Amino acid sequence: MTTNSDDLKRRLKELLITGLRLQDVAPAGIADDQAIFVEGLGLDSIDALELVVLIEEHFGIAIPDEEVGKKAFASINALADFIAAEQSRGA
């Protein structure tokens, strides 16, 4: 289970990097508990919308509104937890 979770987090970091075209950032450079939408990564509201699309496309999970999105996008940990929860609910 730990392996799956680490796997998922790594996958999410890679998705963030390629999907949002982050420059000069490697997965190792994003901490699991780091805030995603704060100064450090320079992301904005359009990136948030893009991330919603990427999550739906790659995991088949829809983020219904801004409220849910804010919580889910708080950090890689939060996003991984959200996806895991949705997947077990859906399955």
Next chain:
Amino acid sequence: MREPPRVVVTGIGMVSPLGPLPRFWERLRAGEHGFVPIDWFDTGPTPPATAARVREWQPKDHIKPTALRRMDRFSQMAVSACRMALADAALAPSAADAEAMGVVVGCAYGNLLETETFLAGLMAKGPALANPMIFPNLVLNAAAGYVAIELGLRGPNSTVCRNEISGEAALAVAYDTIVCGHADVVLAGGGDEISPVLYHVNKDLGVLSPGRRRRGGGASGREWSSPFDSDRNGMVMGEGVAMLLLERAEHAQARGAAPYAELVGHAMRSVAAPTHLWPRPSTVPAIADELRRLRAADEIDVIVSCANSTRDLDAFEAAHLAALLGERAPGALVTSVKGAIGEFGGAGAFSVAVAALALRDRAVPPLAALRHADPACALRLATPDLPPPERIRAALVSGTARGGACTALLLAQP
């Protein structure tokens, strides 16, 4: 009306198939070209297989990573060229300057690459998965918007689309912006980038060298760009962005800037021509009258023409320029940049840059590929064997677009 303000060119920056300045100018004067084999997309089984691709440009030398990731390639070229133009002009704008500084970008297609990506994604995956990140980049003025954001410029901001003369038109608009008092300093220019869609469409239309035999393509079937050549057989695609810094003369003087040239003025007229076709040589735009009102109109020693190695445009330009110059035709030297950097919507910005450089250095870049001048062309063409001219008092930039819009910009010694 009281005397209008004078406008000068004080900086030039570019991303081009001959590299940035000063290498661009050195290479152009030496008769080099920027055509390379096309190896970044599939051109199919038939020619052409060459284009002039931007080189010696690293976007991250000019743009920070957080900004770079969202910017499309065309916008990256525009922002880079603007930074270089400002550096060349030795102008580091204060906050007050930046609030007033204008930007005018000219292009025909802009960000066609991401347009196709967005549409392909939409069609393959449906609306719910369409890409919100690239959609804002699809407006033609994204580049001018990014320039404003990156450089903090809040002055008048415009984007001009005038097909093949988008570059010339952008300079004309920028000139008017200063003369009307909307701004004292404007970054103006333009360009376009190569895209596979445009390549295939132009090829199908038969406008790309080596053309099609039935269109009287050159006897050799050779793939080349040689404006005004009797064996020319079509244009070769190119790309790039050139941006010039235009300033009100007093503003430049006050900060001790040394201008390349004065942009004396311009004339824009059109001739009747079917949309998408070059006008016929028999049609003449009423540009001469407008041009004659400008200082130094009688002192044109160099012309940078838009001639692009197509049979139709070069024939029109030859007739048009001969009519414009009248008896002075045999005197003025005529050249074109398209033999070196190819044809693209905003290429005229490079023509204006070259005119400014020619005035500063008393040098005319040659039509290096020219083998046999078209006998129907009565102009004095700038062949490589000619010595540098004794003087260049004024330079004309002539632009003509498919559909018949024409522009003439006049530059003179500052």
Next chain:
Amino acid sequence: MAPSGSAPRVVVTGLGTVNALGSSVAEFAAALRAGTSAIAPVTLFDTEGFRARIAAQVRDDAAPDALPASLRRRLSRSDVFALRATAEALAESGIVDAVAPERVGIVLGGTTGGMLRAEECLRARLEGRSTRYLPDPIIGSPISVSADVVADVFDIRGPRLSLSTACSSSGNALGTALDWLRLGRVDAVVTGGTESLCRMTFAGFNALHALSLEPCRPFDRRRSGLSLGEGAAILVVESAAHAARRGARVHAELVGWGNSADAHHLTAPHPQGTGAILAMQRALANAGLRPDDVDYINAHGTGTPLNDAVEAAAIRAVFGDAAPRLAVSSTKGAVGHTLGAAGAIEALATILALRDGFVPPTVNLEEPEPEWALDLVPGRSRTATMRYALSNSYGFGGNNTSVVLGHA
């Protein structure tokens, strides 16, 4: 810059339009006064899968009759709108008989150009129904083509230009026309803008969650996005002296304009409305007017949460104590957000308001935000004699334009 005493006054002598509210200026004017909305389900293309499925679509979209077949089959939807609006404007103004062709200029704004046709041809190739890109729709896609087509059909041979600054495109076109006349480059200008709905813009705004699921409610507390629209508006402008000499009917005066860039973000407005403020201030200075000379503002007012809040604040910042006395309305609830044509269609609405003495209402506005303290004209139009008005247009890239119009 305030115009010097020697810069000529410029007036509007011809009007033409095709949009979702009307196929002529008279129809458009009547619908504006009546407070009608043209926002309805889209039928131009399949909107399955989109969150929002409505827009102000032009139903009467046929190409003009008397055109050669070779031209007709290449026309984009934007070209058709431009041709029809120009025909109306020129017929009424009589300018073609009065001025040599090379002394008439044309400058139009637009954003999508021939994209609707280009999409279809791209889709054919992507789906494998075609092995090539059809050249015609791609070559016909840049926005410059509408100006070429109009110039060709009406034999306009002066300066020819197209501007594309997203939603402020045709506001900038009007301003450029004014500059050309002040500089004496031409004797008359055909100016305005044209725009057509297409899947690309619909999908793009949909992806940004910027579309309202129900018809947009500019300035309303419950506003939730914009509703797209399409169409064209064309004005014929010339110097007042020139118009007087030939006895032309004058609809309004084109008094001044101003433009700015936010230099902030490609889609979100500057939070303090810096660019919007600069554009309004520059326009007023260019017109030689003070804030309290203005009676009406036709706002950009898209109905997005951000734009309307920022614009309201910017108006208060520029107009100060004069702000509560202004009438401020958005016509986007009536005719939709017509993107590259918005500046022109809304300038036309403003001209009709000045000429015919009425304030168009902000259609669909029921509950304005009280703390804005602006008269946002909810509900119904009202009669009013007005001297000067402003038309605001703000576009992607942070491009802001304000045009000043005056009673004739």
